[in-house]
Amino acid sequence: MDELDLGVFSEALEKSKTVILGANCSVKYSGRAESSLGFGDRVVIIKSDKTLLVHQPTGSNPINYMKEGSVHRIFKEGKQLIMRSSNIALKEFMDICIKKVYFFNVRGLEDNEKIQLNGTEQHMAEMIYNNPALVEKGFRPLSMEEHTKFGFIDVFGYDRENTLVVIECKRYSGDPKAVDQLKRYVEKVREAKGLVKVRGILACPKLSPAARQMLEKEGFEYRFVKPPKYLEKYDADQKKIGEYSDSDA
């Protein structure tokens, strides 16, 4: 379908179908920020929830977009087509000026599936909670991923000397921001409990030089922990992880 039938387009939006458009176009956007993009070949997608994406032929992210619930209409202006989108609630506006249409697809799509994802920071916290020896012998977790009154702490517990321990997990490299975050939680716990000594531990598979320096300066500790991957071994009912040794306990 090389031609863009305005009636088909309007009907597609009305019926919450998905629209895919390959076209040479330019884009102007104004809302939270402002942007301008000259003419080039792009893929434009309007989803059933009225999300609009403009994709260049390279890169992971859309170069321009409008959020869910936007309103789109299309009209002729001389030889060109204008696709005008607006989201009044968010005060966002976009004009796509279309010079040439390469392809045009309309299709109702149905998808009620949700993704199951493993190896996130939350899974790291669970793993540590269920395998305290990953931190150290005698560590006794109290909570994980909980909105405590001290903030959202990944893993919270006592060490063998009954000193409180705050653990911040990062699934990738520990960086200055992660140490900032750990420090903020540790200080909040110290103040709230009136304690002098609360331990802070950063658990991640890697540590940046600046982060290491900050950790040392604050008297915090580092533990090498990798996010768990257990797609085949994962039991959705039990959520048990049996492959991590507790031999140090």
Place this chain on the structure above:
Amino acid sequence: MDELDLGVFSEALEKSKTVILGANCSVKYSGRAESSLGFGDRVVIIKSDKTLLVHQPTGSNPINYMKEGSVHRIFKEGKQLIMRSSNIALKEFMDICIKKVYFFNVRGLEDNEKIQLNGTEQHMAEMIYNNPALVEKGFRPLSMEEHTKFGFIDVFGYDRENTLVVIECKRYSGDPKAVDQLKRYVEKVREAKGLVKVRGILACPKLSPAARQMLEKEGFEYRFVKPPKYLEKYDADQKKIGEYSDSDA
């Protein structure tokens, strides 16, 4: 095009064309994390740089993706098609199992345009640098957006009493992370210069309650500043912003 011609597909990838596929499919991914997604209707895009995106009919973000430079091949397995993608360098792998094809487009797309974006944090820093009175009377900026030896400081300068000032800009609401960041820079400058007093200012259009409390506790200050929007008034050569008054200077 309702049929997916395996030859057309292979040739498209070879010639760096863009492939758009509407299909009922399931997705499994393994790499930095692991994920599993049951059958549903989706749009699959392979870009000329071999980025792969899987989009559900709602939402801004791809539900699954492979990064630039991945390798994709497709083959029949019984009644179904398997699209297998891998990125050896990143140790990432994906299988898309295709049950039904709704549409299939192949097209070479060309786009050398780059977006011009206004109203970013960098523009806020430029605006303050060029209009110091936005901070206060007598403020003298030294640098902006520079990798100083104290870190990457948005705006750095002296106040009228020759006290050093570190300014952190945020284009949206100032939050605890922003105060952490400001604090880190201020402390670095203090230590490096052996100073007792270095001022910290958070410049943003909004401040969260927790951030306000942290600012006060640290003795830092808040300035109401909005990111500039000046699409029509922007002069690319001069980069001057004339609409902000300097009457306080």
Place this chain on the structure above:
DNA sequence: GGGGAGAGATGCCGC
């Protein structure tokens, strides 16, 4: 709806 934090974040720039 706002606040707080993660993300398979991505993208950009600098070293």
Place this chain on the structure above:
DNA sequence: GCGGCATTTCTCCCC
């Protein structure tokens, strides 16, 4: 390549 940081971040969860 890694480090550090912004993003029209987006998304989720909780208040």
